[in-house]
Amino acid sequence: MLNLRVSHDYLELMARAADLSTAHCKRRIRLAILADFATQHLVQLLRVLGAEHGVDLDIYEADYDSIDLEVHDGDSGLYRAQPEFIAIMVASEKLKAKFYNSQERAGFVAAMVDRYRGLWEAVALQCNATIIQSTYVIPSERAFGNFELKQPESMGSVFAAINQGLVEAARNSKSVQLCDLDHLAAEIGRRQWFDAGRWAMSKTLCALDYLPLVAQAMLDVVMASSGFFVKCVALDLDNTLWGGIIGDDGVGGIVLGGYDEGESFVSFQRFIADLKRRGIILAVVSKNEESNALLPFREHPEMVLKESDISVFIANWENKADNLRTIQRILNIGYDSIVFIDDNPFERNIVRQYLPGVIVPELSDDPTEYLGILARLNLFETASYSAADSKRGEQYRDEAQRELTKSRYTDVGEYLQSLTMQLSLEHFKPANLARIAQLIQRSNQFNLVTNRYNEAQCGALATDSTYLPFTITLRDKFGDYGLISVIVLRLDTDALVIEEYLMSCRVLKRTVEQFAMNRIFEKAAQLGLNTVIGHYVPTAKNEMVRQFYAGFGFTEHEADEGGKVTWSMPVSEYIPQKSYITLIADEL
Amino acid sequence: MNHDEVVATLTTVFRQRLNSPDLVLSPELTAADVPGWDSLAHINLILAVEKAFSIRIATRDVRGMKNVGDFISLIEKKLA
Numbered sequence: 001m002l003n004l005r006v007s008h009d010y011l012e013l014m015a016r017a018a019d020l021s022t023a024h025c026k027r028r029i030r031l032a033i034l035a036d037f038a039t040q041h042l043v044q045l046l047r048v049l050g051a052e053h054g055v056d057l058d059i060y061e062a063d064y065d066s067i068d069l070e071v072h073d074g075d076s077g078l079y080r081a082q083p084e085f086i087a088i089m090v091a092s093e094k095l096k097a098k099f100y101n102s103q104e105r106a107g108f109v110a111a112m113v114d115r116y117r118g119l120w121e122a123v124a125l126q127c128n129a130t131i132i133q134s135t136y137v138i139p140s141e142r143a144f145g146n147f148e149l150k151q152p153e154s155m156g157s158v159f160a161a162i163n164q165g166l167v168e169a170a171r172n173s174k175s176v177q178l179c180d181l182d183h184l185a186a187e188i189g190r191r192q193w194f195d196a197g198r199w200a201m202s203k204t205l206c207a208l209d210y211l212p213l214v215a216q217a218m219l220d221v222v223m224a225s226s227g228f229f230v231k232c233v234a235l236d237l238d239n240t241l242w243g244g245i246i247g248d249d250g251v252g253g254i255v256l257g258g259y260d261e262g263e264s265f266v267s268f269q270r271f272i273a274d275l276k277r278r279g280i281i282l283a284v285v286s287k288n289e290e291s292n293a294l295l296p297f298r299e300h301p302e303m304v305l306k307e308s309d310i311s312v313f314i315a316n317w318e319n320k321a322d323n324l325r326t327i328q329r330i331l332n333i334g335y336d337s338i339v340f341i342d343d344n345p346f347e348r349n350i351v352r353q354y355l356p357g358v359i360v361p362e363l364s365d366d367p368t369e370y371l372g373i374l375a376r377l378n379l380f381e382t383a384s385y386s387a388a389d390s391k392r393g394e395q396y397r398d399e400a401q402r403e404l405t406k407s408r409y410t411d412v413g414e415y416l417q418s419l420t421m422q423l424s425l426e427h428f429k430p431a432n433l434a435r436i437a438q439l440i441q442r443s444n445q446f447n448l449v450t451n452r453y454n455e456a457q458c459g460a461l462a463t464d465s466t467y468l469p470f471t472i473t474l475r476d477k478f479g480d481y482g483l484i485s486v487i488v489l490r491l492d493t494d495a496l497v498i499e500e501y502l503m504s505c506r507v508l509k510r511t512v513e514q515f516a517m518n519r520i521f522e523k524a525a526q527l528g529l530n531t532v533i534g535h536y537v538p539t540a541k542n543e544m545v546r547q548f549y550a551g552f553g554f555t556e557h558e559a560d561e562g563g564k565v566t567w568s569m570p571v572s573e574y575i576p577q578k579s580y581i582t583l584i585a586d587e588l
Numbered sequence: 589m590n591h592d593e594v595v596a597t598l599t600t601v602f603r604q605r606l607n608s609p610d611l612v613l614s615p616e617l618t619a620a621d622v623p624g625w626d627s628l629a630h631i632n633l634i635l636a637v638e639k640a641f642s643i644r645i646a647t648r649d650v651r652g653m654k655n656v657g658d659f660i661s662l663i664e665k666k667l668a
Contacts (some may be wrong), residue, residue, distance in 0.1 A: 011605070011639070016633050018607045040628045200647045202631050209635075 002376060004359060006052040008212040010045075017044040025056035026540035029222060032129070034059040034067040037091040044217035053223065063093075071119045074577040079126050085222050086123060087132040087179070088116070089214075092139055092194075093207050095162070096155065105153045109537035113165030120169075120176055128457055130383075131176045132221050135163045137193065137206075141294075174437070174455035175222050177383060181205075184213055187376075217378075220552035223383040226452070227441050230359065232334045233275060234324060236265050237286040237293055237315075241269060241305065243367060249290045257302025262370040269304035269492035271371055275380060276309050279389025281331060281396050283312040285323045285340070287347075311396035314383070320347050321354035330400055332505040333540070334444070339379055343367070383441060384455075388482050389448070398479035399506060416511060416580035419476040423515060424585035425506040426458040428462035428469040435483050437469060439504065443486075444541040447502040448534065448548060449564075455525040467493050467499075472516060474507060474581075481507055487516060489523070495531040495568075496524040501548075517552055521574040523588055529571065536565045552577070594641075594663055601636045605629060607664075615657030641667065 007013065031046070033039050051056035058079035062070045068086060070078040078086070089451040095112070102108045120131055124510055136157045142148040144263075163182060170176040188214050195207035223229070238245045242265050243255025255262045259448040272541060276282050282305070283576040286293045293315035297307040304410040307313070312330055314323045320342070328335055335357030342348050348360045363370055399550035402419070424477055437455040455462065470486035474547060485503040489496055499518065503512065524532050533547045536542075549567035550556065553575065589597075595613060603611050606624050611634075619625040632646050637659070643666040653659055 010630065011636055015604065015607070041631070044628075197647045198631075201650055202627070204631070208631070 001269075003052050004052075004361060006049060010208050010212055013048045013212055014041070015440055016048050020050050020051055021049055022047075022056035023056050025051060026374070027054060027226070028056040028224060029085065030058045030060070030081065030083045031218075031222060032062065032078050032081055032086045033089065034062045034070055034078070034093040035091070035205075036065045036067060036087065037199075037205045038064060038087070039089070041208065041211055042089075042215055043169045046219060049212065049215050049219050050085065051105045051178060053219065053228075055219070055223065055226075057219075057222075060413055067119065068115075071122050074450050082127070083129050085132055085133070085225070086129045087218055088119065089134045089179070089181075089205070089218075089263060089483040090136060091199075091203075092159070093199055095136055095159065096139060099155055107156070109158055109161040109165060111163050113169060116166055117169050119526065120173060120385075124175060124456065128175070128454065130178050130225050130454060131173075132177045132218060133170060133176055135166060135182045137182050138163075140194070140500060174459070175431075176362065177222055177225060177488075179217050181214065181217075184210075184217055190214070220294040220378055220381045221383070225383040225441065226308070226504050229337065229382055230280060230379055231341050231442075232281040232283055232311075232327070232331055232339070233272065234283040234285050234327055234338055234340045235272065236344065237284060237288060237296075238349065238365070239343040240274075240341060240363075240370075241265060242296060242300075242303075246295060247288055251295050251299045254296060254300070256296070256300060261367050262302070263588075264370070264511050266302060266304060268367070268370050271374070273304050273309060276305075276393050277390050278382070278385060279392045280380065281311045282309055282335075283327045283331075284310050284314060285314045285320050285327065285342075287317055287320070288315040308397070309393060311393050312400055317351065321351050324351060324355055324358060331396055332445075332508070341370075384434060384438045386438060388435055389438075390482075391482065395479060395481060395506070400479075402476075402478055406520055412509075413578075413580065419478070419533075419580070421474060421509075421510060421581045422584045423581045424473045425519065425583070425588045426471050426473065427587040428458055428471065430459070430462075432471060432483065433458050433462070436486055439486055440500075440502065443502040443504060444539070445544050446505050446508070447539070447542050448498070448545055449500045449537050450502075450542065451500045453488075453500070459537045461488060468588065470513075472503075472512065474510070474512060485512060485516065487520070487522065491527070492533070494529055495533050496520065496527065496529050498532065498534040501534065511579035511581060515579040515581045515583075518576045518579065519583075519586075519588060521571055521576070524571045527587055532569050532571060532574070534567045536567065538563050538565075589641075589667055591660075591664070594639065594660060598660060599662065601640050602633065602656075605633050605636050605639060609656070611656070615654050615660065617656040618654065629631055655664065 012550050033043060043059050046059060047057055055404065060078065060083055062078060070076045078107050099108060116133065119232065123129060136159050138156060140401055142156055144151050144154050151157060170178050193206050194209060198204045235241060244253055246254055249320045256265050294307065296303050312327050314326060331539060335355050339359045340351050341361065343363050351358055352360050359379065361373060433455050436458050440453050468489040470487055471483050473483050474481040484507045488500040490499045496498055521532060534554060536546060554567035554569040559565045599613050602613060603609055606622055606629060619630065634650060638645055641663055649662055653662065
C-alpha cells in the first residue's frame with residue numbers, strides 16, 4: 001500500500017537499511033537493476049522504501065556499467081535471477097562522454113535509441129520481465145546558450161531528442177515502462193540535482209539528498225505495475241472544492257472562479273476532472289444537507305466537476321469514516337486504493353484513525369497549495385491506459401443505481417431477471433489486449449491464480465493453439481459493465497485446464513461465474529475431454545475465492561510447496577448452475 | 589567550535605553512521621580498524637559530516653583523508 005508518512009531523508013533511510021525487517025511485507029517482488037552509475041546506495045534505499053510500502057524487494061544488482069553485457073548474455077546473472085522487473089537506469093554523464101566522442105553527431109540520436117530498443121528486444125527474447133527505462137536528465141551546461149534548442153546537433157537538443165525517441169519507442173512496446181528522471185530533476189531544479197563532486201568521487205547519479213526520490217519513482221512504477229494503485233478519490237466539498245460553506249454562504253457566496261483563491265479551486269477541480277477522465281472514480285463525502293451540497297454542481301457557472309462526474313455522492317451528518325466504508329462497499333475496492341481529500345484536519349485524523357489503509361494527504365490551509373501538494377505526492381501512478389478507462393466513473397454510477405433498485409425486490413432471482421443481463425464471450429484479440437492486460441493488473445480479490453500476464457504475453461496466448469483465452473463483457477438495462485472477466489483455458493491431453501480465472505468484483509452475485517462455468521464444461525464436453533482442472537494460488541488479497549471451485553463441486557487435491565491448490569471435476573458429473581444471463585456473442 | 593566540540597560532534601556522527609554506539613575516535617583510527625566502514629559507509633559519512641558541520645567537502649579533500657585525524661583537521665580548517 002502507499003505510505004504517505006515515509007521519510008525521504010537520505011541519511012535516515014540509510015541508517016534504517018542496516019537492520020531492515022521485511023517480516024510484515026505481504027508481497028515479494030524480484031527487481032533487477034542495471035545502471036551505468038554506482039547503485040549500492042540506490043539498492044539500499046529501494047529496500048527500505050519497499051518495506052515501508054509493504055513490499056519485500058528481492059534485488060539483483062548488476063555490476064557497475066554492465067547493462068549491455070548482462071542483457072545480451074542469455075546466461076547472465078540477470079536472467080538467472082528471474083526478475084519480474086528490470087530497471088535500466090542511465091546517467092547523463094555517461095551519455096555526455098559518448099556524445100562528445102562521437103564522430104557522427106547527426107546519427108547519434110538514432111543510434112542511441114536503437115541501442116535501447118535492441119536492449120528491450122533482447123530482454124523480451126529471454127524473459128517476460130517488465131522493463132523500467134529511465135530517461136536522461138538534460139544537462140545544465142549549454143554551448144549555444146538560448147540558441148541550444150535551435151541547433152539540432154547541440155547537446156541539449158540531442159539529449160531531448162533521445163528522451164523523445166525513448167518515449168516513442170516505449171509507447172510502442174507493451175513491456176516497457178518509463179521512469180522519468182528528467183521530470184524529477186526538473187522538479188528539484190537541475191542545479192541542485194546533479195552533484196559533480198559526488199559523481200567524480202563515487203559515480204553517484206545525483207546529489208545523495210535526492211537519491212531517495214529516484215528510488216521512490218522506481219518503486220512507484222513497480223507498485224503500479226503490480227496492481228497497487230489509486231482507484232478512487234473521495235472529496236470533501238466546502239473549502240476543498242470551493243471556498244466557504246455552501247449551507248451558510250449559498251451558491252452566490254462561495255468562492256469559486258474569477259481570480260485569487262477562486263481561481264485555485266477551479267484549477268484544482270480541473271485536475272480532479274482529468275483524473276476522472278483517466279479512469280479514477282470520484283466520490284463525494286460531505287457534511288451537508290444533500291440538497292445544499294448539490295447546489296453548486298447544478299447552478300454554479302464556474303463548477304468544473306458535474307454531478308455526473310461523481311460516482312457516489314454522500315452528503316449527510318454521519319462520521320466520514322462510516323461514509324467511506326459505504327463508498328468502499330459500493331465500489332468494492334480496497335481501502336488502500338482510496339485517496340481522501342479534505343481540508344479539515346479533524347476529518348482527516350478520524351479517517352486515518354478508523355481506516356488506516358485509506359490514503360489521506362496532509363493538505364495546507366492555503367487552497368492555492370492543494371494542487372502542488374498532490375503533485376509532489378505522485379499519488380496517481382498507473383501502468384496502463386485505455387479508452388474504456390474514461391467510462392469507468394459512469395459504470396460505477398450505474399452500479400449505485402442498481403444498488404437502489406435491488407432494495408425493491410425481495411427475491412434475488414426476480415431482481416437478477418429484471419436486469420436483463422446480456423453477455424459476450426470473446427477470444428483475446430489485438431483490439432482488446434490493452435484492456436485485458438489492465439484488468440489482469442487491477443484484479444486482486446477475485447483472482448484464482450494471479451498470473452500477471454502483460455499485454456505482450458496476452459498477445460502470445462491469443463495465437464497459441466493449445467490455449468483458449470477469452471474475455472467476458474456484460475451489460476444490463478442500466479448500462480454497460482464492459483470487460484469484466486478474463487479466463488485462460490489450456491487444452492491438455494484429457495483435460496481442460498483453467499490456467500487463469502479472474503473477474504471484476506463489481507459483478508459479483510450476478511451469476512456470471514455460474515454462466516461461465518456452465519460454458520467451460522459445455523466446451524470440455526464438445527472437445528471430448530473428460531476432466532476440468534482448476535488452480536487456486538493464495539495471495540494476501542484473494543481469500544474470497546479460496547473455496548471457488550468447491551462451490552461447483554470440484555474435488556480438492558493436496559497443495560504443492562508453493563501453496564498452489566489443484567481442483568478437478570469429471571465432465572460427466574457437473575451439474576449446470578442456475579444463471580439469469582442471455583448469451584449474445586460466443587467466440588469460445 | 590573548539591577542538592573538543594568538533595571531536596564530540598564527529599563521534600556522534602560516526603557512531604550513528606557506522607551503527608556502532610560505543611565507538612571511540614582517535615586520530616590514528618582508519619577505515620580498516622572499524623567494521624562496517626566500507627566505501628559505501630564512507631560516502632555516507634562525508635555527507636553526514638557536511639550536514640553536521642554545515643560545510644562542503646570537495647573531492648580533493650576526500651582524496652587526502654587517511655584517518656580520523658585528517659577528518660578532524662579538515663573540519664577545523666573549513667570552520668576556521
